[in-house]
Amino acid sequence: MILWHYVALLLLITVQIFKAQSCDEFTDLDLSHAIIGTTLKTRLLLYTRDNVTCGTLMSHTNLSAHPQFNLSRPTTFVIHGYRPTGSPPAWLQNIVMMLLARDDMNVIVVDWNHGAANVNYFKAVANTHKTADNLTAFIQKMQEQGASLGSIHMIGVSLGAHISGFVGANLNGLIGRITALDPAGPQFTGTPPEDHLDFKDAQFVDVLHTDIDALGFREPLGHIDFYANGGTDQPGCPKTIFSGGSYFKCDHQRSVFLYLNSLNRTCTSKVFPCSSYKDFLDGKCLDCDRFGAAGCPVFGYDVTRWRDVLLRLNQTKTYFTTNKVSPFCMTNYRVEVVIWNQDVHRGYITVKLHGNGEEAVATIDHKAAQFKRYTETKLFAQFDKDIQSVRKVSLKFSTGKVLMPKYKLRLLRIRLTHLERAERPLCRYDILLEENKEVTFRPIPCEESNF
Template identity: 45%
Template structure:
């Protein structure tokens, strides 16, 4: 069921200006501020008045958040850490099932500040984001209205709307989207990190994050079958490992209960992976590049290996303007796929495997392994009697020029009866690539059932 549509006009912002909660200024010498926690007694009551507070972090107070409002720009009793000439990142957390403050906020703020000299404003709406999920969803538009009051005042102080970049996690992505709606899409950018799915998948675009909410909207999907939304909601949508099950995360056995009775730990692993991948991408140690494709199945079958839809410049997760997209206008709701590892920096190289075999008498299974000196990655291919040409995507953390060997193993001894597989050719090429490296090819291979064949490559990375 979609959230009820309630018309809200920009004109109401002035009415709410004096009602913004949590705008107290931090006196000189006061302790650093932090996000709220819901007490056990408050949690049992299941109803706490909505409070929206703002914390400010900059490179001048990276480890000491200050309570913030538009009034701090003119307060002469303390340093005005907020700089209207710099871009502003606005972090919006999502649903807090047990009323705890999000522990990742400071880590994300620090990563943003290390990457760029910006203002980071953290929206604290833990009071209102806790308790039953359906009740929390009733609050998200009011939270957006209160945030819009602050943005409206900052705009009057000289901050341009296009200088704001909202980063919303889960339900926070839809809060950010409604802020964008209130400003008629003039906000510079919104990034949704696994935008919430329950009660939003079938919602009107007015009620959820979509590409009209900002000049550029990007989203990272990692749990689209449970907590996250399964449809594209931005200009570019990155679906990691298909957007559902992430490497290193155990699958829940009780999905129907997740929305109303969330269990932390492994159940949230998929959902929170988007946040951790995004924070890792901010340090720029490697590129997390998405490949445009209509479906994850087509991507895995090697049917999408270029970024011609973006004139060759593949979108990347992170802070590049428009995610690195150079075409204008930016395409909308473009699905992008990429494979990742289970730990930082999460990056993998993508390889296209092209395999030609002689006609088979019976079905077979072939295990393909790529190895470097100390690491191997594998994928299994089903071979059929009516097909001789195969394409598949493999991955490895290292580039093609560092692949030391390729191994083929006929693993069909138990379930299949094809005794020997004759491989006419197997070729490996990296994508996307600007250097247009020649593929690595080996011809005329016989792979007996239960046996492994391998070939060593002699290469040097230039």
């Protein structure tokens, strides 16, 4: 009996080793390859729910050689960007697993690392069109064997976003969806639509911008464009060059991690259509009536719930803010303040929400707000977490002027309205705020006349 168990264990180990050996991996290159230069090869690695962690290298011409490739299922292509050191993207396995956890689909990782790993960025850019032509031919084979172009979703990162666009253009904009994660800016900015991703390249195009002042593309490209934190400096990313390589790539890479956050439903980021980030921060863009009963769209994988209305609107530019680390999404409130000081005061407000042992903080400091007697000042507060049941609220007023006399702000009323949950606003009346001193109170449901 002991011998039989031993034999069975050996067989199990042998099977596991065989399985491990039969998995195809993303090409792993190093800096020497990037310096010497490589010849473009496009490898397609297939993952399904039957082989979530074990890629299968696909034939470009004989699709029947892969029985697990079911053309009746939707297919998502994941396309990486520039790889100056040749290493595989750190996020690759996570996005594959999260996509397959969401839906029963074919996930194809497009490994063009042999064309993307080059210290000469211009060579990598030149290879984007060649990679797109290769993918176009493969998708045409899929179409010949019964696949619907409308069931294809391409997720492209940086240069991969433009590759997705070129493929879509080659197929007359008939593929179902392109998701572009911080499309590359250098060598694409200022070019005509046929030379970069464009909203006409697919039936639906959604684009995330996180580094528009450096590596990313600044202008809108999709049916909906998301500008996280204005599309520039991402919270938690290094501010100085002394942080090394992270200083250059952190903002750009954040696009992928924000998208992963939307895939695993850690939390939901509501976005607000607006003409500028300044107007968004000023709270001038909190009205989402144009989207009907569905309200404001959400960022990420699930934005397709708003697809029909977004297609009618043609191109929509939206903004949202994030935390420094996952979960990235923030919670939005409208804060309305009425004072009864005789003099006009300018300053900043910090709001804290307390409940169930947790605390959420919003500091409204992008510019000094103006508070005028009996005039409602509307502020946009973005909290680092969502407190489900607010028990207490803390307020602090500051002018930011160290050497000036301290002011007192006499609040006739403050009202806090949750922008994502349909619940009664919270109010408090007759509060005295001394500059730089925190005041804590219990809010009460607002009176009907204040709605």
